[in-house]
Amino acid sequence: MKKILVLVLALVMLAGMACAEVAYPIVGEGDEPITLTVFSINKISDNVSNYNETAFFRHLEEATGIHIEWEHPAVSGLQEAMNLLTLRDKLPDIIMCGNLYNGGEYQGVADGCFVDLSEYLPEYGPDYWSLITQSDEYYRASANADGVVPAFRIVKPVADPPYHYMLFNMDMLAGLGCELPVYIADYEPVFQKMLEAGITPYMPPKTGYEKTLMGAFDVREGFMLDADGSVIYGQVQEGFRQYLTLMHDWYEKGYISKDFMASSNSTNNTLFDTGAIGTYSAAVVAAYNRGQKAGFEVSAAPFARQYNGQQLHWYDYDISPIVIHNEAVAVISTDCENIEAAVQWLNYCYTEAGSNLACWGVEGEAYNVVDGRRVYTDLIMNNPNLTTTNASYYYKMHVWPKLNEPDVVCHADLLKSEGALNSRLKWANETYFDSAYVLPSVTLSEDDLNTRTEIMSDIETYVNEMTLKFITGEASLDEFDSFVEQVWDSGLQEVLDIMNAAYADYMNIKAPQK
Amino acid sequence: MMDKRTPLEKVLHALNYAVVTAVSLMCLYPMLHVLFASLSDPMRLLAHRGLLLWPQGFSLKGYQAVLSNPNILSGYMNTIIYLAGGLVVSMVLTPLGAYALACKDYPFRNVLVFLFVFTMYFSGGLIPNFLVIKNLGLYDSRWAIILPTAVSTYNLIVMRTAFSSVPGALQESACLDGANDFVILYRIYIPCIRATMAVVCLFYAVSQWNSWFNSMIYLQSSSKWPLQLWLREILINSASGGTSDDADALYLQELIRYAVIIVATVPILVVYPYAQKYFMKGVMLGSVKG
Incomplete structure (x- = not known):
């Protein structure tokens, strides 16, 4: 009983x-x-x-x-x-x-x-x-x-390492007798040699906002946090003036492609692969794999800094779990x-x-365990009917709401070659970058959202236009102060108040006690 | 035979030929570019700059991928269904409407013409259209592709003009012989404007062949999508390019873009020369009153 x-x-x-x-x-x-x-x-x-x-x-x-x-x-x-x-x-x-x-x-x-x-x-x-x-x-x-x-x-x-860098063709650099640039000041001599060799040195994004370079001046495009943790607007900061000064200087010297405002990802890839441009920022593994096919070595330059010892705070990839x-x-x-x-x-x-x-597929079909590690089968890596990218959505689900292992562990495209993986990991363990200035994605109420959209659509149109004008010299940088003033006069403070309140609310959210 | 043309005429003639040849080459070249690109080796294609005058290397991989794509085949089937169904419906309804509007004694003719023409300038917009289709129970049905575009006002007016050019005496004499309107329309009017019928038919066929927007909005099941929507999917997906880390996938995508354009364009290109003789007549018919 x-x-x-x-x-x-x-x-x-x-x-x-x-x-x-x-x-x-x-x-x-x-x-x-x-x-x-x-x-x-x-x-x-x-x-x-x-x-x-x-x-x-x-x-x-x-x-x-x-x-x-x-x-x-x-x-x-x-x-x-x-x-x-x-x-x-x-x-x-x-x-x-x-x-x-x-x-x-x-x-x-x-x-x-x-x-x-x-x-x-x-x-x-x-x-x-x-x-x-x-x-x-x-x-x-x-x-x-x-x-x-x-x-x-x-x-x-577990966050993935950075994937978006300024990329260089190492064979081209070797031919010019240059090394990978590390600091902002290192870029100019490299660009100069490229220019002398008839190569357009640099293709910035068509918006003119190069995240990695702006980061070296402690600004980000749009809303960001400052050192005290308040929300600020990147394009009215002093750092943005310095960034524009650099870009304008490079533009004047011919380092920046005159066509940059009409560029697109796919044409940039082609220009880079054919050696028509020296550098641009893009996903490193894709460029590395293309380079391997075409017979040249691609490498990422480390995130640019102004001086040794500078800590960067702009890094925004995979910062939230x-x-x-x-x-x-x-x-x-x-x-x-x-x-x-x-x-x-x-x-x-x-x-x-x-x-x-979701991350690996089924054992025996998509992967086998070899020496205690999972290794993808030929169905994923060398399938005559499916590219590896598509096989990653056929035998497993590369992007899907799931508990996700990092790409460097389970993304088949990355694991195709050791070189590809290493190209991604090259600067992953550096400690000079963090995410202190990145504003997380905060939620706004419907009214606040409408106010922000109303004010910011005008401001953004103006700012985006002026950014390009400052870079190409159509507007002189002497006008930067009046530009900033104009942005403030357009109601920026009201939006900043909304964003700061939303950010404070966001930080006050506490997980329920178990 | 002696050439009686003066030297100046000869020069002008030569110039004419040169200009026309140049213009037609300019029109032809984009098509040839796509054809050559679709047959090229993608790596050499991407490395190639400037005009493409011959395939760079040779590869049929793009066509292989396109033809093994299950959606391209189902898209083809669907396009043929929409084309055939659409043509039948359009070519029945348009002459009926055009005939009525061409009859001088038809009541409220001007008001009706105004209402038709009004839709050429003002439309209800996307959301009202969507609601109408949904509430008619046509959403996600093949009829949603055929019915809303069954009569194009432009084609209706072209046909009405053609009908107006048929001498009224023909109608009168048929009436005296006891023919009703249907007999007059199908036995007399339509045979009189055969060329216009062919042209309007071609207009409908081409617009149905090229249309994708309605399918995107009204068809929920992708199994009912026409070829052009799949073509657009492939082009836009690959244009956003560089998203894949896999170099092979990237190269293949580049080829598929071109191959799929060829696959989707060739059938309608084949039809054009046959319709062209009617096309010339049809265009002239409006201006030369018989």
């Missing part, structure tokens, strides 16, 4: 402990399989017409027991498709790009289109819930001051008839098994 009592008690305890866990696969009432509709772009429309055809989603359906009916909008008309969604009689159950809702995903909840997940997560999405409530930092990026959690987002506890990515802000619509199942389905990719499936 006693034994039975102990057994019963133990079972009760077990049941109590297990209540915050979801048992997969999920079984619906009766034998009917649960079906959900999901609105998501199709990343590999070159190869499949529907995500259900991919290995990953077949495995996901098996694991979760939930069948998905996909709706794949046109990538080229995603924003229009999102805008028209709300005019329909019924929204899809899950929408993968909730941040494209007019006013953002929080506004979607406020408008009654999306579900506030905070009521459902503790019971039906415990794995995601425990991830985002583990610290204030995680929670702040996932909920607003009212505790509304609108979406499942990518959770990436909650990553906002257009295709991976999953919201559940209020028209969904089985919200619990939708939450459970999305939660799966935050469980250990689900995260493994």
Whole structure:
């Protein structure tokens, strides 16, 4: 009798402990399989017409027991498709790009289109819930001051190293007798030699805002934090004048391409690959891989500094463990008839098994374990029918709301060659850059958002135009003070007040006590 | 035979030929560029600067990728469905409307013409259109592609003008013989303006072949999308370029861009020369009253 009592008690305890866990696969009432509709772009429309055809989603359906009916909008008309969604009689159950809702995903909840997940997560999405409530930092990026959690987002506890640098063709540099520039002052001699060799030295972004160089003068484009932690506007700071002075100087000396205002990523890639330009800023691994194909060595220059010992504060990639990515802000619509199942389905990719499936695929198919490490199979690395990029969306899901291992660990494109990985890691362990001046993405109320949009659209048009004029010399830098004055007169202070209040609210968000 | 032209005429003639040849080459070159690029080796293509006068190397990989893309094939099927269905509907409705508007004794003719023409200048806009389609139950149905564009006002007016040029006596005598309006339209009017019919048919065919916007807005299921929308997807996705770390993917994407343009353009290019003889007649018909 006693034994039975102990057994019963133990079972009760077990049941109590297990209540915050979801048992997969999920079984619906009766034998009917649960079906959900999901609105998501199709990343590999070159190869499949529907995500259900991919290995990953077949495995996901098996694991979760939930069948998905996909709706794949046109990538080229995603924003229009999102805008028209709300005019329909019924929204899809899950929408993968909730941040494209007019006013953002929080506004979607406020408008009654999306579900506030905070009521459902503790019971039906415990794995995601425990991830985002583990610290204030995680929670702040996932909920607003009212505790509304609108979406499942990518959770990436270990940040990836930087990927965007000023790139150089090392063979070109060797031919000119130059080395990789480290400090701002190192660039000019390199540029001069390039110019003498008939190469256009530098192609800045078409906006004129080169993040890495602006960072050397302690400014960022748009709103940023200052050393005291208040929100300021980058383009009215003294550092911006110094940045413009440098850029104008380079432009005058012919170091900057005269065509930079008409440049685009793809033409820049071509210009760099063919040796027509000396440097530009771009993703290092892609350029490295292209260089390998074409037979030259690509290397990233370290983030430029003015002097030895300078600490940079502009670095903004992967600084929050909650990553906002257009295709991976999953919201559940209020028209969904089985919200619990939708939450459970999305939660799966935050469980250990689900995260493994999304980051790596299935063992024996997408990867094998060799010497205790996971190594991708030829299905991913050398598939005659799928490029590695597309295979990363066929056997696994490279970008998806999931518990994400860092790309340097599991991104197949990066692991294609040791050289590619090393090109990415080259400056990753440096300690002279941090993110102190980066403003996190704070949420504004509808009124504040409208005020900000109204004031800032005028200011930004003016500032963007003037930036280009200062660089090309169409406007003299002597006018910088009156330029700054003009921006202040356009109502900047009002927006800064809004932003500072929103930032303070943001910092006051505390994760719920467990 | 003696050439009776004066030297000045000869020079002018030669100049004319030169100008026309130059202009036609300018029109032809973009097409040739795409054709050559689609057959090139992508690495050499990307490295190439300036005019492309011959494929750089040779590769059929782009076509291989395009033709193995399941969406291109379904897109082709859909385009053919929309084209055939659209043509049938348009070519039934447009003559009916044009005939009525061409009849001088038709009541409220001017008001109706005004209402038709009004839509050429003012449209309801995207969202009202979307709501109309949705509330008619056409959303995500193939009819949403065929019906809203069934009658183009421009084509209607072209056809009405052509009908007006048919002598009224023909109608009168047919009436005396006891023919009703349908008989007059199908036995007399339409045979009289065969060339215009062909031209209008071509206009409808080309606009249906090229259209993508309505499909993007009204069709939820991508399995119903026409070829042009897929073409746009491929072009825009690859234009944002450089997002892939995989060099092979990047090169292949470059080829696909060109190959898919060729695949999507060739059929309509093939139709054009056959329709051209009618095209010339149809254009003249408006000006030369018979």
